[in-house]
Amino acid sequence: MITPSLILFYLAGALTLGGALGVVMGRNIVYAAISLIVSLLGVAGVFLLAFAEFLALVQILIYGGAIVIVIVFALMLTRLDEFQQLSEHKQWPLAALSALAFFGVLAAAIARTAVTTRDRAEVSFTALSESLFVDWAIPFEVVSLVLLVALIGAVVMVRRTGERS
């Protein structure tokens, strides 16, 4: 049965997959970054259709904002002309074949595995925050520490060391 939510799902899915194909197939690296934004916004739409509105907002803010900006900075700080005309490896047919084979295996596994499902239900915002800050408070703190260490490590790594060359 075609419901409006199904049409919206196909729309968001097409945006996601189209953007993803634009990332991996495009010839121009700047267009690839823009395709990535489209794809990530499509993923946010899919989140909304699963009633995960908080995570959809997080997706737009962190992926659409921060992560794509960092990638664009990486493009600006490395030489662009080298990748103006992108090319694939010689073995791209092998890569396509293995990706297709992997998708086939996943699709077969999805079709064969029986999961007891029920109607779409939202996870309430209160339950999410309680779970995050009460049940999983320690992992949450650890993961924020990991983020801090990674960012400091990134700064240390790119800092110019005056002595060498």
Add this chain to the structure above:
Amino acid sequence: MITLAHFQVLAAALFAVGMYGVLSRRSPVIILMAIELMLNAVNINLIGFAAFGDFPEAHRTFGQVLVVFVITIAAAELALAVAIILRLYRNKGSANVDDVNIMKW
């Protein structure tokens, strides 16, 4: 009517596209973007199961909590990867993954 299978197939397709990108491109920045796509595929799967799975309430909530963790780790990984790419570019004058073979045996 949306079912869990829709989410699973979309996630599998997105993961396969990301995998093709990682395997076939030579620019490290594109490879990074493809890795982000694969992480997003995992997130779609988690969210799908959190919305449709017939699990206890606490388990369904944990699905969404895991997505928060995945996004955080993805941000950390991205920052380190961009730092490595910049370092590589500065040391070797190019950022082509085919040129990085000093650890290849």
